[in-house]
Amino acid sequence: MKKFVLSAIALAALLACAPQQTAELTQEELVARGEYLVNNIGGCNDCHTPMTPQGPDTTQALRGATLGFAPTIPIPWAPVAPPIAGVPEHYTQAQFAAFLQTGVRPDGSRPLPPMPAFRLNEADARAMTAYIATLRPASAASE
Numbered sequence: 001m002k003k004f005v006l007s008a009i010a011l012a013a014l015l016a017c018a019p020q021q022t023a024e025l026t027q028e029e030l031v032a033r034g035e036y037l038v039n040n041i042g043g044c045n046d047c048h049t050p051m052t053p054q055g056p057d058t059t060q061a062l063r064g065a066t067l068g069f070a071p072t073i074p075i076p077w078a079p080v081a082p083p084i085a086g087v088p089e090h091y092t093q094a095q096f097a098a099f100l101q102t103g104v105r106p107d108g109s110r111p112l113p114p115m116p117a118f119r120l121n122e123a124d125a126r127a128m129t130a131y132i133a134t135l136r137p138a139s140a141a142s143e
């Protein structure tokens with residue numbers, strides 16, 4: 001009986017450790033996860049990247065775009081998605097990740113529709129921020 005209790009405690013301790021181990025990503029893994037989330041889940045390129053008939057122009061990824069669509073009824077609306085490649089200058093990376101978890105800018109304001117108010121968890125918000133920080137902003141681009 002004592003042996004059973006001890007092994008049950010050992011198993012519980014092992015299970016308690018497991019999630020922490022998988023949460024530790026290298027910077028490279030974090031950026032790769034962010035790339036997947038931004039390009040395959042978040043849909044950021046649909047608005048923040050100039051559109052072509054074939055889809056978003058990936059050579060201009062997240063460098064800002066005028067939207068190619070508009071609402072059919074009068075609602076609050078922003079017709080331009082600003083550049084976010086490289087993370088905008090008025091955000092630190094921590095503030096950018098916080099924005100993706102709350103939908104609130106560092107100055108307390110909220111973007112107008114159609115910008116969705118994302119409520120990501122911290123790990124996903126950090127990953128997306130790490131990836132977006134690697135993209136060259138339009139101002140630094142030579143092409």
Ligand code: HEC
Nearest residue numbers: 042043044046047078080081082084088111112114115116
């Ligand atoms: C459906 C279109 C759409 C999608 C999808 C979208 N955005 Fe936006 N986003 C906008 C528009 C339009 C604005 C400007 C809102 C305004 O001016 O009030 C904006 C604003 C922002 C801002 C505020 C910029 C600033 O200067 O304060 C950030 C940051 C942002 N978007 C990040 C993202 C990220 C990251 C994603 C993907 C996870 C994303 N957006 C997806 C349309 C979109």
